[in-house]
Amino acid sequence: MQDTDPIPASRIEQPGTQLSDWLRLDGARGVGLRTAHLLLEAFGSPRAIFEAGHAALARHVGPALARSLCAPPSGTTRALIDTTLAWLQTPSHHVLALGDAAYPQALANIPDPPLLLYIQGRIDLLARPALAIVGSRNATVQGKANAAAFATALSNAGVCVVSGLALGIDAAAHEGGLRGAGSTIAVVGTGADLFYPARNRALAERIANDGCIVSEYALGTPPTSGNFPRRNRIISGLSIGVLVIEAAAQSGSLITARVAAEQGREVYALPGSIHAPLAKGCHKLIRDGARLVETVDEVLEAMQVSPLASLPSANTTATNALPTETDCTDLLAQLGHEALAVDDLLERLGTSIGQLSMGLLALEMAGMIERLPGGKVQRVLVQ
Template identity: 45%
Template sequence: MNIKNIDSPEMRSWLALSHVNISISKLQHFFENYSSITDLFELSEKQLQSLGFRQGLKEKLGSIDDARLEQDLAWFDSENKHLLPYTSHDYPPLLREIDSAPKILFVHGQKEVLKQHQIAIVGSRNPTPQGKDNAIEFARTLGKAGAVITSGLALGVDGFAHQSVLDKGLPTIAVAGTGLDRVYPARHKTMAQKIVENGALVSEFAIGTGVRATHFPARNRIISGMSLGTLVVEAAVKSGSLITARLAMEQGREVFAIPGSIHNPLARGCHALIKQGVKLVETAEEIIEELSALAIWQNESLLQPEKDTNKAVEGFTLDKEYQELIEHIDYDTTSMDCIVERTGLEIDVVSHMLLLLELNDHIVSVAGGYQRRSS
């Protein structure tokens, strides 16, 4: 979306709203009475208050002058920079479901990835060597299984998760706590450029917004809100990662935690989550199996791109091992226990292979097990 496409009364109004604190619930009530966001700027103070808006909104709306908007518009200098109001069909569908959904998103990169299945990976900014390895391995396995890895571009676990999938040419989404005209932390500038090429940078904050501590918890609700589930790799008892996990639970999303040594202070946050009922995971395949079992992967309300049956997941090929596994699955329902017994493979291995076969349309998951597709 370049300046010519965004410089319309409708989009300028949304751009102006990026500088004003208005809740999504108030805007939803507004749209019950009016069809265009431009109408909001034409209403009197009295009319605005009758719709539930706070006193003084009229003055705030009027304070956003053309000079400020022209500065904002200058950022949209290429086709891969987008402004997505929550009314847009490109807005992430899962994010729209949460009560505190952002009214608008700035996106730099491939906006199509926002509609793909995402899994959030979060954790300490100073992970242990094992925490680093876990972030890399879990992100890589989940990315290869077809999930887009979403995180916050922070140092530590966030950065390792992003870089792990970028190294494999897979997409990733980074949600920023600043305006997208800057990168924080600055040392991740090169990584941010790669994310733009292979995924997307996302922010709800207006162009020109700098680093503020209060913005990061707000950013975290977007990370969890766009994702099917959130994985906490390592976290202290008081950390932003636990805020993300709590938000995910409040949003009705799945939360997973990797356990660690009782002597590791960065494992205590994960252990606290597990005590609260969060699912303990030791392998990425367990996350894949959990989400697949809940049938979230095949949720048709999430718009999925058309899949090439021979290569729906990048890097997947139907080699001899997968062909042999298919031979052990009947056209009638075959239970997981039966498949494991027939193949002689470990259940974690079978679960991972089955998911890839399902994502590539070779088998279908049904109540009680799996069926081979006739085609």
């Protein structure tokens, strides 16, 4: 689908009680997003499209599609409308149409904004300054710890953390966002009523309660491979910029970064070891012009976002969200001074991977442990 110019809000009739018409347009057979934008530009609202008549429609979309648009909605479309209206009876469920006053303006200004946003959770988060954090699904312990720490500090500064609810970096970013007052938005590639992947179901339920789940897909839409690259434009479109943490050379996160750049968003990348496969994507982004960042303060300064007066103030680096040396006493005791695999540490401590990641990062940045090949860590002997 080719890009189209964004439709000025003044050209679109406010949805009000006409949500059924928007749902009908969104589900019309043969009408993709580009065609829907073309029709809205010509007629101003979904209702005006359906009332335009065959001759007027045919001038824009041809006679066959014009006949389809003039026909009554199908049984499938009517069922979807009824299901959606019933879903909206829950107070935390919302559907925003393009042109609605609450529709995020930053997203409305991208070349191909969604017609509808299905939302579960805190709709107020859509008005917050936001930063997307994305990266590898197969992230390292260090990468997930970095994502969680950056997200926590950003959220404490009043910045909403946006990501895609995937395993790895996405999940860690959402976890960190939930810890702060800025909270988090998960943009999903299914209907907003489904939780995918299954391993992130508990996290998704927490986001639905304390954050916000956003989808452009109709309720009940299952996960398909094409949905996820497509939703990336929403992740970046909702955000001031995109921070990439751990990405392979062919990572899908680079698609989000590319789309962000095309939308005029800033792209940030966290560097890594030249020997690490998951650093290659970030290094490529930096070579191509992404901003290298090492601290949250650098990101906030580049975003030109100051901590909100009503929210806890963020300190200058991600390490302020990490445990202290005292908090890590048990971890240090288990390490001793011989190399130990992270999996063995998990088994010995009986903790979660998230807690262990944060502890290891805190100790590494304090110079008390070092990481070794093969995913092992070792305590550093202090003279």
